[in-house]
Amino acid sequence: xxxxxxxxxxxxxxxxxxxxxxxxxxxxxxxxxxxxxxxxxxxxxxxxxxxxxxxxxxxxxxxxxxxxxxxxxxxxxxxxxxxxxxxxxxxxxxxxxxxxxxxxxxxxxxxxxxxxxxxxxxxxxxxxxxxxxxxxxxxxxxxxxxxxxxxxxxxxxxxxxxxxxxxxxxxxxxxxxxxxxxxxxxxxxxxxxxxxxxxxxxxxxxxxxxxxxxxxxxxxxxxxxxxxxxxxxxxxxxxxxxxxxxxxxxxxxxxxxxx
Amino acid sequence: xxxxxxxxxxxxxxxxxxxxxxxxxxxxxxxxxxxxxxxxxxxxxxxxxxxxxxxxxxxxxxxxxxxxxxxxxxxxxxxxxxxxxxxxxxxxxxxxxxxxxxxxxxxxxxxxxxxxxxxxxxxxxxxxxxxxxxxxxxxxxxxxxxxxxxxxxxxxxxxxxxxxxxxxxxxxxxxxxxxxxxxxxxxxxxxxxxxxxxxxxxxxxxxxxxxxxxxxxxxxxxxxxxxxxxxxxxxxxxxxxxxxxxxxxxxxxxxxxxxxxxxxxxxxxxxxxxxxxxxxxxxxxxxxxxxxxxxxxxxxxxxxxxxxxxxxxxxxxxxxxxxxxxxxxxxxxxxxxxxxxxxxxxxxxxxxxxxxxxxxxxxxxxxxxxxxxxxx
Numbered sequence: 339x340x341x342x343x344x345x346x347x348x349x350x351x352x353x354x355x356x357x358x359x360x361x362x363x364x365x366x367x368x369x370x371x372x373x374x375x376x377x378x379x380x381x382x383x384x385x386x387x388x389x390x391x392x393x394x395x396x397x398x399x400x401x402x403x404x405x406x407x408x409x410x411x412x413x414x415x416x417x418x419x420x421x422x423x424x425x426x427x428x429x430x431x432x433x434x435x436x437x438x439x440x441x442x443x444x445x446x447x448x449x450x451x452x453x454x455x456x457x458x459x460x461x462x463x464x465x466x467x468x469x470x471x472x473x474x475x476x477x478x479x480x481x482x483x484x485x486x487x488x489x490x491x492x493x494x495x496x497x498x499x500x501x502x503x504x505x506x507x508x509x510x511x512x513x514x515x516x517x518x519x520x521x522x523x524x525x526x527x528x529x530x531x532x533x534x535x536x537x538x539x540x541x542x543x544x545x546x547x548x549x550x551x552x553x554x555x556x557x558x559x560x561x562x563x564x565x566x567x568x569x570x571x572x573x574x575x576x577x578x579x580x581x582x583x584x585x586x587x588x589x590x591x592x593x594x595x596x597x
Numbered sequence: 598x599x600x601x602x603x604x605x606x607x608x609x610x611x612x613x614x615x616x617x618x619x620x621x622x623x624x625x626x627x628x629x630x631x632x633x634x635x636x637x638x639x640x641x642x643x644x645x646x647x648x649x650x651x652x653x654x655x656x657x658x659x660x661x662x663x664x665x666x667x668x669x670x671x672x673x674x675x676x677x678x679x680x681x682x683x684x685x686x687x688x689x690x691x692x693x694x695x696x697x698x699x700x701x702x703x704x705x706x707x708x709x710x711x712x713x714x715x716x717x718x719x720x721x722x723x724x725x726x727x728x729x730x731x732x733x734x735x736x737x738x739x740x741x742x743x744x745x746x747x748x749x750x751x752x753x754x755x756x757x758x759x760x761x762x763x764x765x766x767x768x769x770x771x772x773x774x775x776x777x778x779x780x781x782x783x784x785x786x787x788x789x790x791x792x793x794x795x796x797x798x799x800x801x802x803x804x805x806x807x808x809x810x811x812x813x814x815x816x817x818x819x820x821x822x823x824x825x826x827x828x829x830x831x832x833x834x835x836x837x838x839x840x841x842x843x844x845x846x847x848x849x850x851x852x853x854x855x856x857x858x859x860x861x862x863x864x865x866x867x868x869x870x871x872x873x874x875x876x877x878x879x880x881x882x883x884x885x886x887x888x889x890x891x892x893x894x895x896x897x898x899x900x901x902x903x904x905x906x907x908x909x910x911x912x913x914x915x916x917x918x919x920x921x922x923x924x925x926x927x928x929x930x931x932x933x934x935x936x937x938x939x940x941x942x943x944x945x946x947x948x949x950x951x952x953x954x955x956x957x958x959x960x961x962x963x964x965x966x967x968x969x970x971x972x973x
Contacts, residue, residue, distance in 0.1 A: 391971050400888050400970070421892075428890030435971060439885040441601065443608035452601060456891050504890070512971045 345412075347430070347507050347540045348374035348397055353406035355392050355563075366392040368563040369406070376507060379534040379541040381550060384560035390544040391512065393560065397542060398431055398510045399423045411507065428457055432501030434511035434530075438493040440485040446472060446496045447481040453503035471499040475529060491522025498529060509533060511543040515550060527553050601886075602902035605879050612878065619871030620911030621918060623864035624947055628919040630860025632933035636926070637853045639934060640774045641843040642836040644690075644708065648717045650804035651813040653835040657826050661842035662835070663706065663775060665690035665801030672824055673803050679819055681811040686710065687784050687800035688717045691791035692777060696756040697747030704777040705746070707757065709787025716804040719781045724751055725766015730783050735765035741928070742778035743767075757790040772932055774843060865950055872904060872954035876962070883962040884970045893963045900955040900962070908951035912944050 355367040367389045374380055374397075382390045395401035396408065399415055400423075408415045410430050418426070433439075440449050450468040454460070459467060472478050475495040485493055494514055501509055511530060515523035531553050534541040543550070551557060557569040569579045606613055639646070645653065645662055654676065656666035676685040689709030696702050710717035712727040719727065719737055729735055736757070738746055748755060753764045757780065773779050782790060784800075807816045813831050820829045830838065844850035876883075883896055919935060926933040 395971065398888065424887070424890045424892045426890075427888065431890075433885075433888050433970075435885070439881065439970060441604075441882050441885075443604035444601065448600060448604075452886075453889055456886075456889060456895065500889075 346373040346375050347411055348372065348542070349407075349409040350397070351407045353393070353396060353403045353408060355389070355396065355401070356404045366563050367396070367403070370560075370563070370565055372397075372558070372565070374508070374540045374542055376538045376540050377534055378555045379531050379543065379553060380556045380558060381554035382542065382544045382558050382560060383546070384566070388560040389563040390560055392563075394510055394512055394542065394544050397508075398433060399426050428504055430506055430508055432498075432504065432506040432509045434494070434497050434501050434509060434514045436513040436516045438485070438490075438497045438517075440493055440497060440500070442485050445482050445484055446477060446488065446492075446499075449485070449496055450500050450503055453500045457504050459503075467503070468499075471502055472496070474502070475499045489522065490518045491525055494518060494522070494526050495529065498526070498533075502533070507539060509539050509541045511541065513544055513546060515545065515547050520549065523547065523549065599902060602899045603906065605882075605899075606875075606903055606906055612875070616871050616875045616907055617911050617914060619867050620907060620947065620951070621915045623867035623871070623950075624911060624915035624943055625918050625922070626860045626867075627864040627946070628915065628935060628939070628943060629922060629933055630857040631939065632919075632923060632926075632935050633931060634853050634857040635934040635936070635939070636932035637774065637850070638840045638844060640772045640932060642839045643771060644717070644779070645832055645836040645839060647720050648688075648804055648832060649806070650716050650832055651807045652805040652817055652820065653830045653832060654803040654805065654820065654824065654827050655830065655835070656801070657828050659828065660846075661839040662690065663839075667799040667801055668827060670800050672827060673800065675823055676803055676805060676820060679816070679823060681808055681816045681819065682805055683808040683811075684714065684716060684806040686714045686716045686804050688802040688804050689784055689787040689791070690801050691787065693758045693780070693791045695746060695780065696759075698753065698755060699747055701747065703745060703747075705757065705780045706773055706775065706777045707780050707782060707787045707790045709782055709784040711784055716806060717802075719768050719771060719779075721769045721771060723767055723769045727781075729765040730781070730786070732763075732765065734760065734762050734786065735782070736762050736786070737766045737768055737781040738764060739771045739778060740767040740769055741772060746778060760786075760789045762786075762790065770927060770932070868947070868950040869954040869957065872907060872951050873958050875903070875907070876900060876955055876958040880958075880961060881969055884966065887963065888970045893959075896962055897956075897959065900959060901952055904951035904955040905948060908947040909944075911951075912947040915943070915947075916940065 350370060350372040353367055353370040354365070357364040357366055370393060382393060384390050392401065396403050399410065403416065410426055413426065415423070415426060441452060444452060447468050450471050451464050454464040454467055469478065469481070472481050475498050477492060477495055477499065480488060480492060485496070488496065509530065514526055514530065518526060527550055530541050530543065533539045552571070555571055559566045559568070567579055572578055642662065654672065656668045659666055670687055673685055673687060676682055689707065691707055693705050693707045694702050695705040712718065712730050722737065723740065725737060730737065738748065743749055746755070748764050751764055751766060755762050771779055805816070805820070807813050817829050817831055844854060886896065923933050923935045
């Protein structure tokens with residue numbers, strides 16, 4: 339069920355990130371404002387070095403912003419001690435990685451069980467929940483397979499099942515289709531969109547893949563660490579663009595897209 | 598987490614074999630080097646430690662066992678007259694020339710004692726006994742030196758210092774640190790073998806047994822007050838003095854000690870490198886685990902469990918290998934000792950080394966590098 343008007347699960351205001359190496363400073367993010375609602379699939383797009391992964395890392399609470407404010411499920415992450423961040427990641431966020439990042443020594447079921455183990459779910463309840471999650475991504479029959487025996491698409495679906503272990507309201511995906519062929523990529527994207535639209539999760543995805551564009555509810559274009567423009571797919575097949583770059587002024591245009 | 602720890606170790610059998618090989622190599626190296634060091638130090642003071650004496654009286658200034666110097670046996674009577682002394686016996690140590698049946702000559706250390714006295718007697722006698730030495734010209738030698746001394750069985754005849762001698766029995770495992778094997782004989786025979794011109798009223802050492810309830814330390818003080826031109830040591834003191842001499846005054850001792858320390862350093866480095874490499878092989882997975890919400894405590898437990906598994910299995914295999922080496926050394930030129938305390942110490946060392954090495958890499962594990970987890 340779409341929840342367009344539900345409360346934002348991510349609220350970012352003025353996020354900046356500066357990397358320092360010796361005398362050199364790299365401003366990876368510069369004053370990014372972003373709100374993410376449940377039930378939406380948000381795509382982060384932009385050229386290499388535009389700050390997409392840095393933004394995803396900050397939203398995922400594995401990197402601290404140099405400046406700005408970030409709230410996850412209403413909790414001020416910036417004010418939290420480092421030791422609190424794993425709890426937020428466990429309770430609020432599921433990660434899907436470009437390289438799958440499955441544990442190669444564990445079977446598909448064990449990979450999911452490990453994510454449950456992190457949350458203190460073990461034994462029979464973990465086994466039952468693991469089966470449910472693998473069924474949700476259509477991989478029941480591959481439960482005992484090791485990652486090396488799975489195709490790229492299957493690996494990514496196991497990774498998604500693992501990301502869902504804690505039933506997180508937020509899914510962060512880093513180029514989940516980059517290593518997949520078009521068929522597998524489409525399966526994975528449809529799965530992620532279903533998780534957003536039918537299960538009310540907020541999905542934020544970094545992507546370079548133009549084939550993914552029609553599936554995003556919002557497309558945020560980043561460049562040089564700033565949000566250049568934001569597009570929204572309208573229900574009637576049109577896409578509305580909003581230029582938010584200060585120098586460009588604010589402009590809205592609509593154009594047709596095809597899904 | 599136990600499953601992940603075990604799978605990370607056992608899933609790739611070749612990698613696990615390499616890890617175990619590194620640990621086993623390191624532990625065996627340490628065991629052999631320290632076992633040699635222990636064997637060496639024990640060998641130098643073997644006769645003192647097995648003497649059953651409480652005190653040793655030696656010519657003033659004698660630095661260690663192998664350079665006994667004769668003094669008058671008159672002192673024996675003063676010792677025997679000292680309150681608190683239960684028994685005291687003369688004891689000889691001197692180098693002699695052993696002429697094999699085939700005519701070749703070897704240097705030996707002749708030990709003269711009084712059979713039946715219970716002081717300064719050889720131990721681990723596997724053929725014959727000390728009573729057999731009462732037969733004229735009889736000696737006991739160690740079976741390790743059969744070949745060197747050119748004798749094979751009881752009854753074989755040789756010459757020591759141009760005196761006839763007959764092998765009356767064999768001991769097992771009594772090594773000499775010098776290249777001269779020990780030859781045990783009665784006190785009087787030992788004089789004939791080593792210095793025919795010396796009179797029977799001299800001795801290289803006097804071994805003293807204190808009466809029950811008498812403190813060797815107190816008796817030592819009394820004897821020091823009564824005797825001149827000699828030093829009075831407790832058995833422990835003379836043993837340490839002898840070991841110290843060989844360890845720190847001769848190059849040989851320092852070489853063995855240095856080798857033992859090098860063995861420890863190399864062993865620790867090998868284990869550290871092995872475990873570090875095994876941990877770093879999975880570094881991206883630990884980063885992922887951390888991104889998934891694992892606490893540092895969770896990661897520590899995974900790493901420590903892996904380290905303990907590696908240590909225990911490596912230790913078990915190392916003990917098997919070390920056992921064969923130690924057994925083999927008993928028949929070889931240099932003894933390697935592995936007392937139970939060393940075996941237990943090695944287990945502790947293995948666990949500590951493996952955990953420490955794993956924890957060295959934990960800094961990299963507990964700090965997630967987004968580039969590490971996000972890029973394929």
